[in-house]
Amino acid sequence: MPELPEVEVVRAGLEPAVSGALITGVEVFDTRSLKRHSPLEGRFESLLEGRRMLAAVRRGKFLWFPLSAGAAAAPTGEGGAGGAAPATAAASGPQALVAHLGMSGQVLLRTPGTGEEGLLRIRLQIEHPEHGEFWVNFVDQRIFGSMAVDRLVPTADGAAGGYSGFDSGRMLGDTLALVPGQVAHIARDPLDPAFDEATFLAALGRKRTGIKRALLDQTLVSGIGNIYADESLWAARVHYEHPADRLPRARARELLAEVRVVLEKALAEGGTSFDAQYVNVNGASGYFSHSLNAYGQQGKPCPRCGTPIVREAFMNRSSHLCPRCQRPFRARVARVAA
DNA sequence: ATCTGCTCCTGGCGGC
DNA sequence: TGCCGCCAGGAGCAGA
Numbered sequence: 001m002p003e004l005p006e007v008e009v010v011r012a013g014l015e016p017a018v019s020g021a022l023i024t025g026v027e028v029f030d031t032r033s034l035k036r037h038s039p040l041e042g043r044f045e046s047l048l049e050g051r052r053m054l055a056a057v058r059r060g061k062f063l064w065f066p067l068s069a070g071a072a073a074a075p076t077g078e079g080g081a082g083g084a085a086p087a088t089a090a091a092s093g094p095q096a097l098v099a100h101l102g103m104s105g106q107v108l109l110r111t112p113g114t115g116e117e118g119l120l121r122i123r124l125q126i127e128h129p130e131h132g133e134f135w136v137n138f139v140d141q142r143i144f145g146s147m148a149v150d151r152l153v154p155t156a157d158g159a160a161g162g163y164s165g166f167d168s169g170r171m172l173g174d175t176l177a178l179v180p181g182q183v184a185h186i187a188r189d190p191l192d193p194a195f196d197e198a199t200f201l202a203a204l205g206r207k208r209t210g211i212k213r214a215l216l217d218q219t220l221v222s223g224i225g226n227i228y229a230d231e232s233l234w235a236a237r238v239h240y241e242h243p244a245d246r247l248p249r250a251r252a253r254e255l256l257a258e259v260r261v262v263l264e265k266a267l268a269e270g271g272t273s274f275d276a277q278y279v280n281v282n283g284a285s286g287y288f289s290h291s292l293n294a295y296g297q298q299g300k301p302c303p304r305c306g307t308p309i310v311r312e313a314f315m316n317r318s319s320h321l322c323p324r325c326q327r328p329f330r331a332r333v334a335r336v337a338a
Numbered sequence: 339a340t341c342t343g344c345t346c347c348t349g350g351c352g353g354c
Numbered sequence: 355t356g357c358c359g360c361c362a363g364g365a366g367c368a369g370a
Contacts, residue, residue, distance in 0.1 A: 002364090061365095102346095102363085102365080103347090140347095141349065142346085142348055144347070207340095207341095216364090315342090316344085317363055
């Protein structure tokens with residue numbers, strides 16, 4: 001549920017404290033939070049200690065922090081049956097600390113010594129040259145989120161790997177047009193200046209699936225989750241099961257425009273929080289939940305037409321829609337067929 | 339190849 | 355009141 005706006009709130013909050021900060025200590029309290037970390041890369045803690053984070057970058061719902069070159073830690077080659085443990089894996093090229101919040105992850109910036117109420121999985125102790133010492137606490141109730149150290153690879157289009165704020169772009173230097181290997185398959189998000197609208201619309205037009213499924217497909221467009229998919233579809237008056245390949249190009253373009261409006265509005269309001277689960281780096285909640293028109297509004301009147309919003313089962317989760325504004329697609333007999 | 343649906347995980351809360 | 359079971363769902367991957 002942390003979707004693009006919530007993750008961006010976290011990124012922006014971390015940026016000033018972590019950019020240029022030295023990692024002085026790493027504690028992993030639950031190794032399940034390292035499920036995206038490949039042991040071939042080296043030991044997570046060893047890879048981080050003694051290195052600096054150069055910036056805070058985001059693409060869609062993924063966050064990463066490019067690392068200074070520093071001492072490449074020796075890979076913990078144990079368990080290497082056959083002994084082909086590649087010493088090159090850990091030492092090759094630039095790396096980044098990657099974070100994904102999953103469903104319930106939080107990254108909290110704390111004064112050293114502060115206790116943590118939630119389920120603390122990983123703690124980084126950092127020291128910023130100007131701002132001093134902090135604890136970066138990765139809290140995650142459901143452990144769908146994770147942290148990892150991963151190699152950075154060049155972006156396919158040569159553009160910046162993700163959004164890193166105005167100023168930290170400088171600090172990124174030659175790591176600017178790189179993206180973590182495990183994020184490379186994730187599409188750019190609709191707020192990314194390098195987002196290719198024509199390519200997206202063309203790909204959408206080829207998808208033989210429902211439009212909401214397509215919006216949630218992070219390889220097509222990233223950053224959208226269940227909340228903002230429902231909100232965007234409501235705003236564009238599109239039914240969630242409308243076949244993606246049958247949505248006229250102009251309607252698809254309108255939908256994309258609504259996606260951007262919804263994401264930007266949520267971002268401006270600090271993200272959506274229903275409870276203490278979704279918070280910024282200081283633990284405070286956002287206000288967008290007061291602006292929801294469809295998600296979670298079942299039974300309440302549609303703000304546009306007054307018809308009660310309904311909630312329907314969808315992919316082991318739920319969809320919220322106005323049954324009057326968002327009519328199901330019905331294939332019609334082609335009238336102007338060639 | 340493309341699409342669908344299962345799985346990971348735990349706390350909160352609705353309902354009986 | 356107390357407890358059971360449902361619910362939240364991002365993303366990767368297995369299987370169709």
